[in-house]
Amino acid sequence: MKYCAFLRGVNVKGTNMKMADVCQVFKEAGMKDVSSILASGNIVFSSDKKVSDLKVILEKSMSEYFSYEAFLFIKSLAEIEAFWKGNPFEKNDDFHSYTFVGNGGVETVLMKEFELASKTENEKGEIINDIFYWQVPKGNTLDSSFGKILGKKSMKDQFTSRNINTFEKILKKMNS
The missing domain is CATH 3.30.70.1280 (SP0830-like domains)
Structure with a gap:
């Protein structure tokens, strides 16, 4: 497989x-x-x-x-196809869209953190089919309140994040 x-x-x-x-x-x-x-x-x-x-x-x-x-x-x-197809955000060159790969249930932890975080204009978080997706204006990824949780040591064994475009590249490789 x-x-x-x-x-x-x-x-x-x-x-x-x-x-x-x-x-x-x-x-x-x-x-x-x-x-x-x-x-x-x-x-x-x-x-x-x-x-x-x-x-x-x-x-x-x-x-x-x-x-x-x-x-x-x-x-x-x-x-991986589900990660790619589930993306709720339209492609927009002014934004980065990320998805989070992790342990079961991590999406609810991430959504709770997202809801508590202060947000930049048009920053969005959404869960689709137990996958957390995040859209943030370009240039704000690491500076955003939510972006700062990505590096928390307490979360290091729970998830990792990838730009949604990475999933397209992975799918092309897996299907070749």
Whole structure:
């Protein structure tokens, strides 16, 4: 079965790694057809193992090789299609749209945080099919009140975020 692993905290705040090295770690852990999408830690691969087993194997392999506490979230092709198709926001060059990949139920935690945050003009958050989507004016991602929760240490094992366009790139790779 084809999967994509979304790594948390890759190539930010001093955790730097080459995607070729990450792919090699996945191969050595027994994954097949391994390739990366962008430098933000999106690894497409094939395996016959269960997702729960893959998560344990890959987090351990990544942690040992790169000497950091690895967190990753593994999604199937069907799940990635749901992320892409569920986006409630129209494409607008003045905004970034993000979606959050994470543990079950994290979307409600994110929505609660979003509702408590002060917002910039036209900043929006929405849950569609248990997936949290966020739209923010370009240039405000890290400065927004909600954007600041993305780096909270207490949330590091709960989710990671990606620009919605990343899902389109991942789908193209998975379907090729």
